[in-house]
Amino acid sequence: MNDEARLESLAKRLGASAAERLDVAATARNVVARLREQPLRRTIWAQQNWLRIAAAVLIVVGGAAVASRLPRGSRFGAAGERSAAHGAHFVADDLNDLSTDQLRDVLATFDELVSSDTVAVPEGSTDLRELDARQLRAVLRSLEG
Amino acid sequence: MAHPQLRTETSSDAALIRAWQAGDEQAAAELVERHARPLARFLAGAGAPDADVDDLVQETFIRAFRGVDRFRGQCQFRTWLLTIGGNVLKDFGRRAARRKVMPLDEGVRDVTGDPHEHAEASEVEALLAAGLKELPRLQREVFLLRAQQGLEYEEIAAALATTPGAARVHYHHAVKRLKEIVK
Numbered sequence: 001m002n003d004e005a006r007l008e009s010l011a012k013r014l015g016a017s018a019a020e021r022l023d024v025a026a027t028a029r030n031v032v033a034r035l036r037e038q039p040l041r042r043t044i045w046a047q048q049n050w051l052r053i054a055a056a057v058l059i060v061v062g063g064a065a066v067a068s069r070l071p072r073g074s075r076f077g078a079a080g081e082r083s084a085a086h087g088a089h090f091v092a093d094d095l096n097d098l099s100t101d102q103l104r105d106v107l108a109t110f111d112e113l114v115s116s117d118t119v120a121v122p123e124g125s126t127d128l129r130e131l132d133a134r135q136l137r138a139v140l141r142s143l144e145g
Numbered sequence: 146m147a148h149p150q151l152r153t154e155t156s157s158d159a160a161l162i163r164a165w166q167a168g169d170e171q172a173a174a175e176l177v178e179r180h181a182r183p184l185a186r187f188l189a190g191a192g193a194p195d196a197d198v199d200d201l202v203q204e205t206f207i208r209a210f211r212g213v214d215r216f217r218g219q220c221q222f223r224t225w226l227l228t229i230g231g232n233v234l235k236d237f238g239r240r241a242a243r244r245k246v247m248p249l250d251e252g253v254r255d256v257t258g259d260p261h262e263h264a265e266a267s268e269v270e271a272l273l274a275a276g277l278k279e280l281p282r283l284q285r286e287v288f289l290l291r292a293q294q295g296l297e298y299e300e301i302a303a304a305l306a307t308t309p310g311a312a313r314v315h316y317h318h319a320v321k322r323l324k325e326i327v328k
Contacts, residue, residue: 004324007292011292015293019183019189019198024182
């Protein structure tokens with residue numbers, strides 16, 4: 001058997017034990033149950049809008065954090081503040097142009113920010129998508145410092 | 146929910162997809178039963194930890210069913226499903242890296258199951274699994290689609306939105322690197 005045929009033979013065995021252990025009938029039941037629990041249209045709408053909201057929050061909070069660190073009367077002065085505000089506004093306007101993957105990347109950054117020690121995530125929550133509006137507001141308030 | 150229609154075991158994937166789109170949940174279940182094991186093999190071969198294979202298989206099917214309107218028969222349903230599995234695994238790796246638990250490239254393997262079976266796993270097979278993780282994602286997926294799943298280059302190219310020639314080049318680069326690792 002040549003090297004390439006040997007590799008192909010080995011590749012065919014890769015993952016075989018994991019596949020054997022899979023309970024296919026249970027997997028099928030779980031998939032159908034999840035599809036039933038989370039209808040398509042609502043999920044897509046909720047996911048995309050949540051991503052947009054998260055991205056907008058990140059930009060606003062990030063901008064505020066940067067602005068709060070600038071000393072008053074610094075060399076940037078009022079013109080600098082206007083420029084920063086304009087920049088944030090410009091970026092926020094472009095949110096609608098971001099793809100789902102790009103928005104997901106922004107959310108990933110936001111997720112890291114929220115998972116840091118400085119932010120009070122409501123007890124028992126492990127995922128931002130689980131938060132309701134009240135809990136989300138609590139997170140945002142803690143981000144404001 | 147639509148009532149399941151009479152089907153035979155030879156119902157095509159396309160017929161099952163149409164039935165699912167019409168609201169037949171049993172059609173979705175049948176598609177899962179038909180393709181779950183090959184998908185699990187692909188995911189495990191591409192580096193999914195054994196303990197997470199079931200979750201990743203479920204997530205792949207969920208994404209596939211929700212995006213099934215984008216499947217236009219450009220390749221087989223299974224091939225399309227495997228490429229979605231590749232994306233699901235990539236996202237899983239990112240999340241694992243962020244949470245600093247069990248990143249894919251550490252090659253963490255589930256040690257549950259039959260110890261005898263683990264003992265029998267050949268060293269060469271382990272080398273191949275480790276080598277696959279070192280490959281660029283496209284090379285790894287093309288190699289698995291070709292060598293593990295037995296697909297033709299035309300089919301692989303259609304699924305990965307590339308050309309058969311490019312798929313062939315990726316495969317040969319993968320084989321060359323894996324030969325060096327495994328020899």
